Amino acid sequence: MRCDSHLIPPQPPLPPAYNKPPDPRRHKPSAAPTTSSTMYALLPLLPFLLLVLYLLPRRPYLRGPPLLSVLLPGPVRTFHANPNRLTECLSAISRTHGEVFALWLGLSRVVFTTDPADMVHMSSDTRLFPRAPRMRAIFELAVPGGIFAMSHEQHRVVRAALHRNFNHSMLRGFHPAMKRAVDTLCEALRRAAAAGKPVDISTLLSSTTFMIILNVAFGGDFSPADCLKFAADIDILSEELMLEYVQYWVRAAFEWAGSRARLFACKKRIYAMCNQFVQRRLAETRADKEARAPDMLDTILSLDQVPEHELASLIVEFAIAGSYTTSQTMTWSLYETCCVPRAREAVHEELARKFGGKGADEMLSFEEVDTLEYVRNVWKESTRLHPISPLLERVVTEDVTLKGTGVRLPKGTILYGNIKRMQTHPGIWSKADEFRPERWGRRGIEAERVPFGAYAAFALGKIKCVGRFLADYEGPLIIAELHRRFKFQLACEKDEVVNRSNFVDLPRYLNKSTGQEEGIPMYVELR
Numbered sequence: 001m002r003c004d005s006h007l008i009p010p011q012p013p014l015p016p017a018y019n020k021p022p023d024p025r026r027h028k029p030s031a032a033p034t035t036s037s038t039m040y041a042l043l044p045l046l047p048f049l050l051l052v053l054y055l056l057p058r059r060p061y062l063r064g065p066p067l068l069s070v071l072l073p074g075p076v077r078t079f080h081a082n083p084n085r086l087t088e089c090l091s092a093i094s095r096t097h098g099e100v101f102a103l104w105l106g107l108s109r110v111v112f113t114t115d116p117a118d119m120v121h122m123s124s125d126t127r128l129f130p131r132a133p134r135m136r137a138i139f140e141l142a143v144p145g146g147i148f149a150m151s152h153e154q155h156r157v158v159r160a161a162l163h164r165n166f167n168h169s170m171l172r173g174f175h176p177a178m179k180r181a182v183d184t185l186c187e188a189l190r191r192a193a194a195a196g197k198p199v200d201i202s203t204l205l206s207s208t209t210f211m212i213i214l215n216v217a218f219g220g221d222f223s224p225a226d227c228l229k230f231a232a233d234i235d236i237l238s239e240e241l242m243l244e245y246v247q248y249w250v251r252a253a254f255e256w257a258g259s260r261a262r263l264f265a266c267k268k269r270i271y272a273m274c275n276q277f278v279q280r281r282l283a284e285t286r287a288d289k290e291a292r293a294p295d296m297l298d299t300i301l302s303l304d305q306v307p308e309h310e311l312a313s314l315i316v317e318f319a320i321a322g323s324y325t326t327s328q329t330m331t332w333s334l335y336e337t338c339c340v341p342r343a344r345e346a347v348h349e350e351l352a353r354k355f356g357g358k359g360a361d362e363m364l365s366f367e368e369v370d371t372l373e374y375v376r377n378v379w380k381e382s383t384r385l386h387p388i389s390p391l392l393e394r395v396v397t398e399d400v401t402l403k404g405t406g407v408r409l410p411k412g413t414i415l416y417g418n419i420k421r422m423q424t425h426p427g428i429w430s431k432a433d434e435f436r437p438e439r440w441g442r443r444g445i446e447a448e449r450v451p452f453g454a455y456a457a458f459a460l461g462k463i464k465c466v467g468r469f470l471a472d473y474e475g476p477l478i479i480a481e482l483h484r485r486f487k488f489q490l491a492c493e494k495d496e497v498v499n500r501s502n503f504v505d506l507p508r509y510l511n512k513s514t515g516q517e518e519g520i521p522m523y524v525e526l527r
């Protein structure tokens with residue numbers, strides 16, 4: 001679809017720079033009483049003025065739900081009332097308004113696109129399309145000075161430095177710690193199988209990925225209980241980030257009244273733990289260092305571009321970005337293999353064919369994980385159908401015409417790439433809503449043809465996920481290890497599993513008898 005004539009009105013000015021010291025003028029006593037009393041007198045007229053503004057004829061518009069749709073029943077009102085249904089509502093709006101539409105968020109009009117070529121364009125240039133100010137402000141609150149909030153120049157330098165040693169060649173060294181995490185997970189599942197009771201698989205997998213990230217990446221030696229405690233804090237942080245996302249200004253205005261108390265308390269606990277890793281590592285002797293494989297912490301500590309007091313922020317970010325994402329995707333993957341017997345049987349077939357003779361206590365080696373084909377496709381298909389990070393949020397720093405849809409965006413426009421909708425779009429994918437790992441091809445079988453950019457679960461371009469090589473190893477490894485040893489069955493109805501936007505998108509089990517949302521319950525049997 002091309003719509004060159006479409007224009008959206010100029011955006012209101014961007015929020016004040018969050019990383020500059022506060023401007024003392026802004027904290028002066030409030031304006032003279034005369035001004036404010038005139039303002040109060042005008043207040044009853046405000047709805048009327050807004051209505052007039054809204055009805056005035058305007059320049060050609062990018063289409064989208066009108067400002068007042070927040071008052072009418074429908075997806076716009078739904079996600080305002082329930083932020084955790086954001087992704088689902090945006091897909092619904094996209095179904096009515098097309099590949100590219102504008103939406104009022106508060107009083108600013110933002111643009112959403114689901115076009116693959118737009119997605120490639122907005123990922124190609126971090127100077128023209130940096131992360132949006134509010135997203136960065138939120139990260140600046142939670143993880144000041146980290147990679148999510150860095151200026152575009154610093155980001156470029158840090159990414160280049162990271163890639164020099166944080167890459168695929170590190171994985172082999174992770175094997176012992178991966179094995180410890182897998183053993184702990186399987187032990188818990190064996191107990192559940194013996195008891196014949198359902199387990200909360202979301203929580204178990206979450207604890208596993210935390211164990212991996214803490215032990216593998218940070219050389220920690222953490223007990224499962226410690227990992228669970230850390231996981232619980234990351235859950236809280238994630239919830240708080242989602243609240244910040246939808247209520248940023250309200251929370252900023254009421255910070256004095258404790259609107260951010262829970263966020264800050266949780267942040268304090270997480271930083272205390274991460275600072276421990278740093279201190280322990282800084283105190284390490286040369287001999288100790290040579291005796292172990294290099295890890296993520298070595299890489300982070302070697303970044304001389306990052307001031308020392310901000311190193312902990314990077315660690316927190318890697319711990320958040322590297323655990324929750326992966327465990328939730330694994331949960332989706334297990335859920336799908338429960339719902340789609342054909343996929344589960346194909347997984348079992350591949351595992352039996354390749355590793356039939358291998359003992360259940362032996363973990364697959366690095367090379368063996370590399371030979372997996374179908375299981376890797378299961379993993380990739382899970383990230384397609386359930387992208388954990390469903391939206392990319394960028395700001396346009398100059399007037400620009402999107403290369404896919406041809407929409408012109410004035411400088412300052414907030415642009416969202418709706419990955420979830422793009423990756424489940426029936427115009428792009430055959431049987432888009434179905435879980436079909438075989439669409440990714442196998443040796444001798446060609447993959448489905450889709451436009452470049454149509455798969456972007458790990459984002460694209462310069463801000464794409466730095467940890468993809470780890471996730472793409474860890475995911476298939478754990479899926480394979482679980483399916484080699486156990487049979488899983490959902491302990492609830494398929495449609496009781498819902499999507500929730502909690503900063504990342506996660507699967508939740510909605511218990512209808514209590515109205516509570518819980519982790520996904522599954523029965524486990526030994527194979």
Ligand code: HEM
Nearest residue numbers: 147321322325326329389457458459463465466467470471
């Ligand atoms: C299934 C697993 C994962 C998915 C789907 C995923 C997805 C993503 C996406 C979409 C982004 C871009 C976000 C944006 O630009 O707004 C991102 C960034 C990032 N991811 Fe991942 N990720 C996964 C696992 C991991 C792992 C295992 C790690 C770390 C070891 C990690 C570390 C990061 C970091 C540090 C960034 C920020 C990159 C930057 O700003 O330059 N992720 N990830």
Ligand SMILES: *[C@@H]1O[C@H](CO)[C@@H](O)[C@H](O)[C@H]1NC(C)=O
Nearest residue numbers: 087088091420433497498499
């Ligand atoms: C999740 O959301 C999509 C649309 O965004 C919907 O089609 C799907 O049925 C939802 N539920 C699950 C379990 O995937």
Ligand SMILES: *[C@@H]1O[C@H](CO)[C@@H](O)[C@H](O)[C@H]1NC(C)=O
Nearest residue numbers: 163164165166167168169170
């Ligand atoms: C990957 O990292 C290793 C160290 O972990 C380094 O020796 C190697 O040069 C890196 N590879 C690339 C392509 O940067």
Ligand SMILES: *[C@@H]1O[C@H](CO)[C@@H](O)[C@H](O)[C@H]1NC(C)=O
Nearest residue numbers: 198491492511512513514521
């Ligand atoms: C749903 O909640 C009820 C009441 O607490 C509980 O008895 C039941 O086991 C829960 N269902 C599942 C599948 O966990």
